[in-house]
Structures are given as C-alpha cells and as structure tokens.
Amino acid sequence: MTYAKDVVALARKDLLLEFRARETLPAMLLFVLATLVAFRFALPADASERASVGLLWVAILFTALLGITRAFIPEREQRVLDGLVLAPVDRSAIWLGKVVATLAFLGAAELVALPAFGLFFESVTWSTVAAVALADVGICAVGAILAAMAAAGRARELLFPVLFLPLSLPILVGGVGAAVSADPGRYLAFLALYDGVFAILAWASFEYVVTE
Amino acid sequence: MAVAAAVVLVAGVALALLWAPEDADQGPSQRIFYLHVPIALTAYACFGWGAWKALRLLWTGDQRYDLESYTAVHMGTIFGTLTLVTGSIWARTSWGVWWSWGERQLVLFLILFLFYAAYFMLRFSLPEGPGRARISAVYALFGVVLIPISFLAIRLGEPDPPGRIHAGRAADVGRHVLHVLRLPRRHAPARRHDVFERACRKAPRSAPPRPEGVT
Numbered sequence: 001m002t003y004a005k006d007v008v009a010l011a012r013k014d015l016l017l018e019f020r021a022r023e024t025l026p027a028m029l030l031f032v033l034a035t036l037v038a039f040r041f042a043l044p045a046d047a048s049e050r051a052s053v054g055l056l057w058v059a060i061l062f063t064a065l066l067g068i069t070r071a072f073i074p075e076r077e078q079r080v081l082d083g084l085v086l087a088p089v090d091r092s093a094i095w096l097g098k099v100v101a102t103l104a105f106l107g108a109a110e111l112v113a114l115p116a117f118g119l120f121f122e123s124v125t126w127s128t129v130a131a132v133a134l135a136d137v138g139i140c141a142v143g144a145i146l147a148a149m150a151a152a153g154r155a156r157e158l159l160f161p162v163l164f165l166p167l168s169l170p171i172l173v174g175g176v177g178a179a180v181s182a183d184p185g186r187y188l189a190f191l192a193l194y195d196g197v198f199a200i201l202a203w204a205s206f207e208y209v210v211t212e
Numbered sequence: 213m214a215v216a217a218a219v220v221l222v223a224g225v226a227l228a229l230l231w232a233p234e235d236a237d238q239g240p241s242q243r244i245f246y247l248h249v250p251i252a253l254t255a256y257a258c259f260g261w262g263a264w265k266a267l268r269l270l271w272t273g274d275q276r277y278d279l280e281s282y283t284a285v286h287m288g289t290i291f292g293t294l295t296l297v298t299g300s301i302w303a304r305t306s307w308g309v310w311w312s313w314g315e316r317q318l319v320l321f322l323i324l325f326l327f328y329a330a331y332f333m334l335r336f337s338l339p340e341g342p343g344r345a346r347i348s349a350v351y352a353l354f355g356v357v358l359i360p361i362s363f364l365a366i367r368l369g370e371p372d373p374p375g376r377i378h379a380g381r382a383a384d385v386g387r388h389v390l391h392v393l394r395l396p397r398r399h400a401p402a403r404r405h406d407v408f409e410r411a412c413r414k415a416p417r418s419a420p421p422r423p424e425g426v427t
Contacts (some may be wrong), residue, residue, distance in 0.1 A: 142354075149347050152335030154384060163334060163351070166327035167358060170365035177369055190368055201357055206269050208346040 006089040010097025015104060017074075023034040026068045033116055035059040040120050052121040053128070053179040057172050059113060060106075060132065061139070061165075068143035069160045071098055072151035084134045085210050095206035098144040106136050127188070131178035134191035135171045138198060141165050145202040148209045170194055224250075239306030241305035247297040249289050252317060256359070263356035266349035280346035282335070283351055289328045299386045307359055311342070316366045325363045 018024055039055040075081040084094050110132055118124045143164060150160040171194060177187035228246030235242035262284035269277035300319045304310050313319060331351055338344035 002376060042257065056370055081312065145350070149334060149351065152339075152343065153334060155333070155337045159330075159333060162330045166323055166330060167354065169323055170361050172356075173365040173369040194362075197357060197361065198354075201354065205270070205350040205353060208350050211346070212343055 003090055003093055006093040007096045007100060010084075010089075010094060011100035011104075014098065015099035018101075020106070023068055024030045024067050024070065025108060028063050031066050032059055032063040032109050034086050034114040035062060036113065036116050036120055049122050050176075050180050052117075054172075054176050056113070056117050056121070056128075056179075057135075057150035058174045059117075060110065060135070060175075061168055063109050063113070064102075064106050064136075064139045064143060065161050065164060067109070068102050068140070068147050068164075069150075069157050071102055071144060071147040073156060076151040081210060082212075085139065085212070092203045093208035094210065095144055095202060097147070098147075099140045102140045103136055103154060104143060106140060109211065110136070124205050125179065128134050128175075128179040131184070131191060132189055134188060134195060135175045137195045138191065141195065141199040141202050145206055147207060148206070152209070167198075238306060241302065244253070244298055244302045244305075248295065248302060251298060252295040252321070255288050255291035255295055255321070255324075256302045258284045258291060259328075259359065262288060262352050266352040269345060270353075273342075275342065275345055278348065281349060285328060285331055285352055285355075289332075291323050292325050292328065296325060316363065319366050320359070320363055324355070324359065327358055328407055331355065 022145070036059055037055075039059065043055065043143060052064055072081070075084065076140075081094075086089065114124050114129065114132065146163045150156055150163055153159050171191065174187045174191040174194065178184040178191065181187055224246070228243055232243065232246065234240060262281045265277045265281035267282060268274070269281060296318065299315065299321070300310050303312050303315060303318070311318070331348065334351055335344065335348045338347060
C-alpha cells in the first residue's frame with residue numbers, strides 16, 4: 001500500500017504543477033488540433049480511410065512526444081530528482097508516478113483529438129478507442145523511462161524523439177491495424193503484449209537510469 | 213584465432229562463389245545469400261551479446277562490461293548496416309526494386325538500425341562514468357526486446373513479400389501472383405511472367421487461371 005501511496009503522491013505532484021503552471025496540457029491540446037487540421041490539407045480529397053487513420057496515429061504519437069519530452073527536465077534542472085532518489089521510496093515508483101501523470105495528459109489530449117478526428121475525417125470506432133487506450137499505456141511506459149534517459153544527457157529535447165520513435169513503431173502497427181482491420185482482436189492483443197513486456201522492463205530497470 | 217577466422221571466411225566465400233551450384237530460378241544473384249544470411253545472423257548475435265553484457269553490468273556493477281557491451285552493439289550495428297546493403301542489392305536483382313516493405317527481415321533491420329543509431333547518440337550525449345554505463349545498458353536491453361516485438365509487428369502489419377511462393381495451395385499461389393501484379397510498372401512485366409510461371413510449376417494440380425495483364 002505504501003508503494004501505491006508513493007505513486008499517487010508523485011503523480012499528484014506532477015498534476016498539481018501542471019494545474020498551476022498550465023504549460024504542457026494546453027500545448028498538447030493545441031498541437032493535436034493543429035496537426036489534424038494540417039493533415040486535412042495534406043491529404044488528397046480522395047484519400048482512403050486507411051490513410052486518415054494512419055495520420056490520426058501519427059498525430060497521437062507526436063502529441064505524446066510533445067508532452068513526454070519535458071517530463072523529467074524540471075526534475076533534472078531543479079535537482080528534484082536527487083531528492084526523489086534519496087527519498088525512502090522504491091525508485092520504480094518515480095517512474096510509475098510519471099507514467100500516471102503523462103497518461104492523464106495524453107488521455108486529456110485524446111478526449112479532444114478523437115472527436116476532432118471524427119468531425120474532420122471518419123467516425124471513430126470502438127476498436128480505435130480500445131487501441132488508443134492500450135497504446136497510451138505503452139507510449140507512457142516507454143516514454144517515461146526514455147525521457148529520464150534523455151534528460152540525463154546534453155541534447156535532452158533533441159534526443160528523446162530519436163530514442164522514442166524506433167520503439168514506438170510496433171505501437172503504430174498495432175494501432176492502425178486495430179482501426180482498419182476486420183479482425184482487430186489480434187492487433188489489440190499485440191498492443192497489450194507490447195504494454196506488458198515494455199512496462200515490466202521499464203519498471204525493473206528504471207532504478208539504474210536515475211541512480212548516480 | 214584471427215588467422216583461423218580469416219581462413220574460414222575466405223574459404224566460405226570461395227565455396228559460395230565457385231563451388232555451390234547455381235540456383236535454377238534466381239541465377240547467380242542468389243549467391244549473395246551466402247553473405248547476407250550469415251551477416252544478419254552475426255548482427256543478431258552481436259545485439260544479443262551486447263544485451264547480455266549490459267545485463268551483467270547491471271547485475272554485478274563491474275564497469276568492464278560497459279565496454280564489452282558497447283563493442284558488441286557497435287559490431288552489431290556495422291553488420292546490421294551490411295545486412296541492409298546486401299538485402300537491398302538482392303531485392304534489386306530479384307524484384308527490380310532497391311527496397312521492398314514486404315521483406316520482413318529488411319524492414320526489421322531498418323528499425324534496428326534506427327534504434328541502435330539512437331543508442332550511439334544517447335551514449336555520446338551522456339557524461340562519461342558509471343551513469344552513462346548504466347543508462348546505455350538499459351537501452352541495449354530495450355533493443356534486444358524490441359527485436360521479437362518488431363518482428364511480430366511486421367508480420368502482423370505487412371503482406372508477404374513479392375515472389376515468395378509457397379507451393380501446393382492454389383489459393384496461395386493466386387494471392388502471390390496478385391501481389392506481384394501490384395509491383396511498379398517499370399520493372400513488372402518480365403517479373404510477372406517469371407513469378408507466374410514459377411507459381412504454376414510449383415502448384416502441382418490446380419494452378420489458378422492466368423490473370424489479365426500477364427503476358
């Protein structure tokens with residue numbers, strides 16, 4: 001129970017900071033809307049549904065990039081991470097707290113993105129919503145640990161997308177497949193597998209990323 | 213050891229080029245497989261070895277594993293790049309295109325190339341020391357997990373490559389012929405004929421009717 005309390009406290013800290021500063025979430029909301037509008041003009045008039053669904057996933061991925069890139073930078077810049085590492089909490093709770101917070105930001109951005117996609121392009125199916133929910137877990141689980149790695153380096157914001165995009169390609173395959181396939185079940189199962197495997201790996205290895 | 217490796221390597225290449233019989237369907241271009249496949253297997257082995265050394269580093273904290281892991285990943289990236297180059301040459305000679313998204317191994321190596329190129333960016337962005345060793349090790353572990361996950365994703369998301377014929381089922385043969393018909397027009401006519409004829413030869417009894425547009 002202590003572990004869960006730690007995770008909730010750490011996630012609450014991020015949400016409270018965001019509630020006061022209002023930096024990340026408005027940027028994500030505006031970015032995802034602007035991206036969908038840009039894609040509307042980039043697509044030819046007779047583009048297939050598959051093409052527009054693919055663009056939805058690219059928009060989600062880039063919005064996640066925008067939100068997660070700075071996830072650990074305040075902690076590094078203000079040396080909060082040193083305090084968190086020294087605190088009597090399991091180090092993986094720091095990762096899980098960040099996953100919960102970024103998941104909340106990304107979920108809020110998608111609450112706007114999915115209706116906007118339905119308005120501008122095609123109606124959103126239940127399989128797409130399920131795929132987005134599963135993909136969010138994978139994106140935030142992998143994104144949180146990679147953001148911690150990138151924040152330790154010199155390049156930071158430049159480094160994170162380069163680290164993250166190759167790892168997110170399986171999510172794109174699963175997400176687009178679940179949205180356009182007649183049999184979305186196997187794609188959703190694949191997304192769940194991705195979430196499970198990478199979440200366990202990130203949970204187990206996060207300690208080594210933040211300890212000095 | 214190095215001398216033995218050089219001798220075996222030269223002997224292997226000589227056997228592949230001079231002794232091995234020529235493939236009836238693909239001709240001399242098939243011989244690139246004697247290089248392409250071992251290079252790809254070596255790349256996998258290097259990535260696996262790098263991840264194993266990374267795990268040893270995290271487990272024991274012994275810093276010498278950092279250099280061993282880095283060296284293995286470095287070698288794996290070189291062999292992975294060579295796999296991309298040889299695979300691309302084979303795609304050109306076999307299908308008339310330098311790149312095919314239908315060839316799973318090539319696509320997988322492209323993803324791995326992007327991933328391990330980022331490994332070097334990460335490593336050289338971090339200040340030297342135990343922190344860099346640990347973060348690089350964790351990233352190398354992610355890489356070895358990404359290999360099967362990406363392979364699964366590619367199998368889920370892609371059709372079979374053009375020209376890969378499974379004999380015995382007419383439905384399969386028809387599907388592959390239809391796939392070949394979707395190749396770009398500039399190189400398609402001769403290939404269509406080859407693949408269709410091969411498909412008909414390999415399908416024992418119930419070959420599909422010749423589709424329209426095949427000359």
